[in-house]
Amino acid sequence: xxxxxxxxxxxxxxxxxxxxxxxxxxxxxxxxxxxxxxxxxxxxxxxxxxxxxxxxxxxxxxxxxxxxxxxxxxxxxxxxxxxxxxxxxxxxxxxxxxxxxxxxxxxxxxxxxxxxxxxxxxxxxxxxxxxxxxxxxxxxxxxxxxxxxxxxxxxxxxxxxxxxxxxxxxxxxxxxxxxxxxxxxxxxxxxxxxxxxxxxxxxxxxxxxxxxxxxxxxxxxxxxxxxxxxxxxxxxxxxxxxxxxxxxxxxxxxxxxxxxxxxxxxxxxxxxxxxxxxxxxxxxxxxxxxxxxxxxxxxxxxxxxxxxxxxxxxxxxxxxxxxxxxxxxxxxxxxxxxxxxxxxxxxxxxxxxxxxxxxxxxxxxxxxxxxxxxxxxxxxxxxxxxxxxxxxxxxxxxxxxxxxxxxxxxxxxxxxxxxxxxxxxxxxxxxxxxxxxxxxxxxxxxxxxxxxxxxxxxxxxxxxxxxxxxxxxxxxxxxxxxxxxxxxxxxx
Amino acid sequence: xxxxxxxxxxxxxxxxxxxxxxxxxxxxxxxxxxxxxxxxxxxxxxxxxxxxxxxxxxxxxxxxxxxxxxxxxxxxxxxxxxxxxxxxxxxxxxxxxxxxxxxxxxxxxxxxxxxxxxxxxxxxxxxxxxxxxxxxxxxxx
Numbered sequence: 001x002x003x004x005x006x007x008x009x010x011x012x013x014x015x016x017x018x019x020x021x022x023x024x025x026x027x028x029x030x031x032x033x034x035x036x037x038x039x040x041x042x043x044x045x046x047x048x049x050x051x052x053x054x055x056x057x058x059x060x061x062x063x064x065x066x067x068x069x070x071x072x073x074x075x076x077x078x079x080x081x082x083x084x085x086x087x088x089x090x091x092x093x094x095x096x097x098x099x100x101x102x103x104x105x106x107x108x109x110x111x112x113x114x115x116x117x118x119x120x121x122x123x124x125x126x127x128x129x130x131x132x133x134x135x136x137x138x139x140x141x142x143x144x145x146x147x148x149x150x151x152x153x154x155x156x157x158x159x160x161x162x163x164x165x166x167x168x169x170x171x172x173x174x175x176x177x178x179x180x181x182x183x184x185x186x187x188x189x190x191x192x193x194x195x196x197x198x199x200x201x202x203x204x205x206x207x208x209x210x211x212x213x214x215x216x217x218x219x220x221x222x223x224x225x226x227x228x229x230x231x232x233x234x235x236x237x238x239x240x241x242x243x244x245x246x247x248x249x250x251x252x253x254x255x256x257x258x259x260x261x262x263x264x265x266x267x268x269x270x271x272x273x274x275x276x277x278x279x280x281x282x283x284x285x286x287x288x289x290x291x292x293x294x295x296x297x298x299x300x301x302x303x304x305x306x307x308x309x310x311x312x313x314x315x316x317x318x319x320x321x322x323x324x325x326x327x328x329x330x331x332x333x334x335x336x337x338x339x340x341x342x343x344x345x346x347x348x349x350x351x352x353x354x355x356x357x358x359x360x361x362x363x364x365x366x367x368x369x370x371x372x373x374x375x376x377x378x379x380x381x382x383x384x385x386x387x388x389x390x391x392x393x394x395x396x397x398x399x400x401x402x403x404x405x406x407x408x409x410x411x412x413x414x415x416x417x418x419x420x421x422x423x424x425x426x427x428x429x430x431x432x433x434x435x436x437x438x439x440x441x442x443x444x445x446x447x448x449x450x451x452x453x454x455x456x457x458x459x460x461x462x463x464x465x466x467x468x469x470x471x472x473x474x475x476x477x478x479x480x481x482x483x484x485x486x487x488x489x490x491x492x
Numbered sequence: 493x494x495x496x497x498x499x500x501x502x503x504x505x506x507x508x509x510x511x512x513x514x515x516x517x518x519x520x521x522x523x524x525x526x527x528x529x530x531x532x533x534x535x536x537x538x539x540x541x542x543x544x545x546x547x548x549x550x551x552x553x554x555x556x557x558x559x560x561x562x563x564x565x566x567x568x569x570x571x572x573x574x575x576x577x578x579x580x581x582x583x584x585x586x587x588x589x590x591x592x593x594x595x596x597x598x599x600x601x602x603x604x605x606x607x608x609x610x611x612x613x614x615x616x617x618x619x620x621x622x623x624x625x626x627x628x629x630x631x632x633x
Contacts (some may be wrong), residue, residue, distance in 0.1 A: 054629050167549075171542040173506065177535050178511070188528045190518065216575075226603050291509040390602030391613065394595045397575055398621055401582065406631050414579040422572050429561050430496045448531050456525040 005352070010357025013058050014365060022059045023362065026066025027369045031377065033067070034074025035384045039218060039392065040087040041071020045332050046215040047396060049405030050207060056342040062362045064336055068329055069366040071119035072272055072309050073374060076403050077381045080109045080301075089272025089308045092280040096293065096300030103296055106237035107378075111350040112301045114374030115242045116254065118367045120306030122264065123258035124313025128320075132349060132356055135321040140344035144457065145465050147322075148450035149474035151443045154268030154324050156482045158439045165431050172432040176440020177447065179204055180418075186445060189451045195276035199412040205332035206335045207407035208417040211400045213434040214328060216421020219396055221428075222389045229388065234236075239378050246298075253283055253299055254306050265314025267481065268439065271327035279307030313363060319344050320356065324443065328435040331442045339407075494550050501547025508540030571601050587626060587633045592618035604622040 004298035013019065033044035044067045052060035075086025084100045093113065100109040142150070156176075159170035183203025194200040204278070249252065257279040264275040283303035284293045293300050315326030323345035325331040337344050342352060349356060404417035424434045458464035465471050515529050515536065574597050581590035595614035604610055625631045 051629065099526050167542055167545050171539065171546070173541045174542065178539065181532055181535070185528055190528045191516075192532065193514065219575075220568060220571065222602070223571050224564050226564075226567045226601070229603070314587075388604075390599050390604045390633065394598035394614075395621075396616060397598065398577070398591055398594070399544055401579060402625050402631060405582075405633055406629075409632060411579065411583040414582070415576065418572070418575045418579055421575075425568075426563075429563065430500050452526055452531060455530075460526060 006354040006429065007357045009354045011361050013354070013358050014062070014361040016058065018056070018059050018060045019362075020365070022055075022063040023066045023365055023369060025470040026063040027070040027366060027373055030067040030070025030072075031074040031077075031370070031373060033070035034086045034117075034383060035077040035381055036086070036387060036392065039396075040075065041068055042087075042214040042328055042332075043218055043396070044071055045329055047403065049211070049332050049336055050406045051124040052336055053339050053406060057342070058358065060336060060340060061359070062366075064333060065359065065362050065487055066366040066369070068333075069121055069312050069363065070370045070373070073114060073121075073305070073370055074306075076113040076117070076301075076305055077110065077378065078385055080113060081106060081381060082385060087272070089276050089311070090304070091273065092276040092304040093301060093308075095280065095304075096295070098298045099294070100296035100298075100301070101237075105147045105296070108240045109296075109301055110237075110296075110378045110381075111240040111242050111375065112298055113305045114248060114371050114378075116257075116302040116305035118261050119247070119254050119308040119376075120258045120261055120308065120310035121312055121367040121370075122364060123158075124262040124310040125254070125305075125360055125367070126313075127262045128313035128316050128363070129356060129360040132321050135317065136346045136349045139322055140350070142346070142470070143468070144450040144453040145468045145471040146474065147446060148454055148473040149276050149465060149478070150322055150324060151446040151450065153474055153478040153481070154318075154443050155447065156478055157267050157270060158460040169433065170438050172419065172427065172434075172436030173440035175427075175432070176442075177444045179209065179437070180441045181448070186449045187456075199410065202408070204416050204420075204441075205404075205407050205410070206338070206405025206442070208404040208413040209420060210328075210332050210335060210392075211403050212417040212420030212440055213424040213438045214332070215396060215400050216418065217425035217428055217434055219393050220422060220425035222393060223228060225389070237379075239375055242375070250299065250302055253303055256282065256286075257303045257306040258310040261310025262314035262317075264307070265311030265326050266317045268318055268326055268443075269323050270436070271315070272308045273312050275307040275314075276304040279303040309367075316359065320348055321346060323348075324446070325439065328438050331438055334442060364449045494553070497546050497550035501543045501550060503546075504543025505540055508536045508543060511536035511539070558573065567601070572597070574598060574601060582633060588618060588622050591621055 029044055032039055033039045034041050045064055048067065049064065052063060055063070072087070075090035076093045077086065079085040079090040079093040080101050083094050083098040085091045085094055097113065098111045100106070114438065155173050159166060159173045162344060182205070183191070183201060185192055191201060260279045260282065261275040264270045264278060280300060282302050283299050284290050287293065287299055289297070300488065311327065315330040318324045318326050319330045319334055323334070323343070325334050334344055342348060342355070400417060401414050404413045405411060407413060424437065427437070428434055454464050455462065465475060511541055512533065515532050518529055520528060574594065578590055578594040592614050595617045596610045599613065626633065
């Protein structure tokens with residue numbers, strides 16, 4: 001239960017020198033990775049996650065959350081300056097950001113982007129704080145059928161909205177579930193798909209899978225550009241000063257887009273790409289000047305970026321309350337929580353109520369720092385965008401290798417990470433998005449354990465999932481949401 | 493994409509058959525109320541079904557997709573091989589030397605040809621990484 005004491009405790013925990021230092025470092029790294037070509041916030045978190053194993057829990061979470069916030073925003077910088085989004089979630093920003101830059105207003109576009117990102121991020125942080133206790137107390141009553149239904153919702157959402165092909169999305173998720181089966185059966189203890197190898201008894205680790213699927217494919221993808229690098233030319237610009245009146249006049253748009261980002265972020269498997277396009281389409285639909293969209297509309301940039309960063313708080317809601325990550329980055333944060341001895345789920349807020357207020361203050365501070373650095377640091381963006389990938393690539397691999405090794409002191413994990421990275425790249429090329437495989441892997445143990453337990457309790461009767469009211473409701477919502485998301489994705 | 497989808501569909505079906513054959517060899521060690529083969533069979537059957545759908549769509553051109561999939565194997569395979577070699581080398585040789593060589597080799601594969609850059613960045617990088625990971629973070633590698 002959240003009390004004033006836990007609220008103040010969370011604040012005091014943030015006011016620690018090392019925590020603030022790591023928030024600053026995380027913000028800088030998030031901006032660098034988000035803005036740099038070929039890298040994303042996911043890559044940064046995958047690379048630096050293993051480094052946090054030896055850190056104190058507070059500093060570790062502050063570091064990773066700061067990277068997350070700043071990284072999601074910073075992808076808008078190349079989107080605006082060179083029409084190349086830093087991450088898929090910033091693709092919608094290109095629509096109006098680049099035309100605004102081409103008309104000589106790059107500084108204004110960058111300012112709109114960072115301010116909208118800050119507002120969206122702060123809004124979702126508050127939603128995380130107020131909604132999580134409510135959801136958590138409700139989830140305490142969940143049994144195996146309800147948990148199975150929730151994880152099934154996550155899987156079907158992932159499959160239906162990630163990528164352009166639902167069948168391939170579903171197959172990716174099934175492949176993730178298959179990888180999760182390697183090792184010991186969680187119910188019977190039977191060894192599966194180990195082929196006599198002792199190193200495979202404990203299965204494939206979470207960190208090697210996430211690092212392999214999120215960071216390594218980016219490296220392999222850049223092999224396509226070897227010998228074909230282009231020199232990026234960016235015009236000089238000055239960042240505009242933000243004016244309160246401008247954002248106040250767009251308050252309805254900001255709140256609406258932030259709500260879209262928070263809700264979409266809270267649905268497992270969706271993420272910032274869906275959120276930003278939803279918000280953009282909605283802004284255009286309700287705008288008094290829809291003809292300006294696509295030609296440098298300020299509303300277009302504000303809608304995309306506030307929804308994009310509102311995903312940060314939203315994705316943490318199901319992670320903290322149910323133990324189900326809202327997106328790929330949240331899946332990695334699940335790994336961070338587990339390593340630090342904190343089991344995400346409804347009991348997390350019962351046993352560690354101060355963690356929610358701590359996350360709130362970290363997100364507030366991260367968004368403020370991100371805004372300051374974005375406003376005053378954007379002028380260095382051309383330098384970041386011109387870093388050749390051939391200097392970054394080997395360091396990414398070394399970081400990933402050490403990260404995969406340090407999770408369980410196993411060289412098998414390093415090899416598994418590289419093999420999975422290669423497979424992830426090949427599968428991505430033929431239309432299987434990496435997030436589907438990663439989320440399938442993360443949800444695999446939850447799905448199997450709760451499905452088998454439910455069937456054991458019901459003596460093999462599958463109707464148990466429809467006889468429990470909460471489980472039935474979740475299944476109906478899943479079908480409805482999947483249909484709506486599928487329809488909207490196709491329309492978009 | 494059609495050719496890629498046909499290959500993908502066939503591979504998924506073969507993978508599914510392999511999985512189901514492996515599952516068939518398992519023995520039920522204890523009666524827990526539900527077969528240990530139930531869940532894995534469900535997953536592999538679903539993979540086989542998805543593979544069949546992808547294959548069928550590609551063969552009968554039900555889903556129009558003219559995008560071609562191209563791999564630059566000439567650059568991809570050396571990078572993948574060197575990465576795997578590095579993973580093996582750090583196990584048997586240690587961290588410092590393989591990392592130094594790997595940094596240089598990787599930059600070379602990615603197109604860096606100035607030897608001064610190759611030497612300087614790989615030496616400085618290896619030293620920095622050694623200090624951070626082995627000394628400061630005490631990773632036992």
